Amino acid sequence: MHKPADPDFAERVLASFQRQSAMDLIQASMPLIEYGSTEIHVPHWDGIEQQHGYVHGGVVGMIADSAAGYAAMTTVPASASVLTVEYKMNLLAPADGEKLVARGKVVRAGRTLIVTQAEVFAVKDGKETPCALMQQTIMAMHGKSDSKTPNNKPETNQ
Numbered sequence: 004m005h006k007p008a009d010p011d012f013a014e015r016v017l018a019s020f021q022r023q024s025a026m027d028l029i030q031a032s033m034p035l036i037e038y039g040s041t042e043i044h045v046p047h048w049d050g051i052e053q054q055h056g057y058v059h060g061g062v063v064g065m066i067a068d069s070a071a072g073y074a075a076m077t078t079v080p081a082s083a084s085v086l087t088v089e090y091k092m093n094l095l096a097p098a099d100g101e102k103l104v105a106r107g108k109v110v111r112a113g114r115t116l117i118v119t120q121a122e123v124f125a126v127k128d129g130k131e132t133p134c135a136l137m138q139q140t141i142m143a144m145h146g147k148s149d150s151k152t153p154n155n156k157p158e159t160n161q
Contacts, residue, residue, distance in 0.1 A: 005112075007038050009081040016041065016073050019084075019149050026069060029062055033073070039109040041073040046102045047125075058098035063105075063123050067092060067137040070107030071119035075141040076149075078112040084149035085117065090139035098134045100127035110138075117141040 009015060013036040020026060020033045026043070029051055035042035043066045045051070045058070053059040068087055076085045107121040123135035 005078075007077065008079060011081065012036075012038065012077045015081060016076050019076065020069070020073060022150065023069070025065065029065065031066060031069075036073070036077065038077050039074055039112075041070050041077070041107050043070045043073075043105040043107075044102055045105075047098075047100060055097070056099075058103055058125075060094055060098070063094065063098050063103065063135045064090075064092055064137070066103060066105035067107070067121035067123050067135055068139065070105035071121040071137065071139045072107070072141055074107035074109050074121075075112070075117040075119050075143075078109055078117060079143045080145070082148075083143050083145045084147050085141045086144055088116070088140040088142045090137050092135055092137040094135050096125070096132055096134045098123070098125050100125035100132065102126050103134070104131065113143075115143055117143060 016036050029045055031043050031045045033043050051058050051062045105121055105123045110118040110120055119139045121137040124131040125134045
């Protein structure tokens with residue numbers, strides 16, 4: 004990958020993550036932000052379980068999408084934001100552990116389309132078990148911020 008288009012990408016990514024109420028809802032944190040990769044952690048708690056006591060697959064998809072999407076965001080200029088176009092995810096094993104760790108990375112960053120991957124691991128007794136693998140396409144939205152305006156629509160930086 005090339006040099007960052009925004010030297011302050013980590014601060015911008017973290018600020019965006021902190022505005023995402025969905026991540027707050029599931030008690031997610033983002034302890035790692037590097038150029039081309041991010042990591043999201045979610046503790047296993049009863050509010051995100053499905054009927055068998057595993058973390059719900061929708062939550063697994065949610066953190067995979069966000070980890071890979073934020074990895075993509077590290078590669079775009081400060082005046083741009085990103086939006087998921089599609090993803091394909093394989094659930095490999097039940098999400099059973101004390102926490103989940105989603106690791107997103109950029110495979111190829113183009114001007115408009117960014118291809119990413121994410122792996123999600125269930126951590127139990129210090130051991131990581133792969134529970135999901137995702138491939139994703141992200142669209143870079145040049146000239147559009149990811150902050151919301153008062154009418155809840157994304158801002159346009161023009």
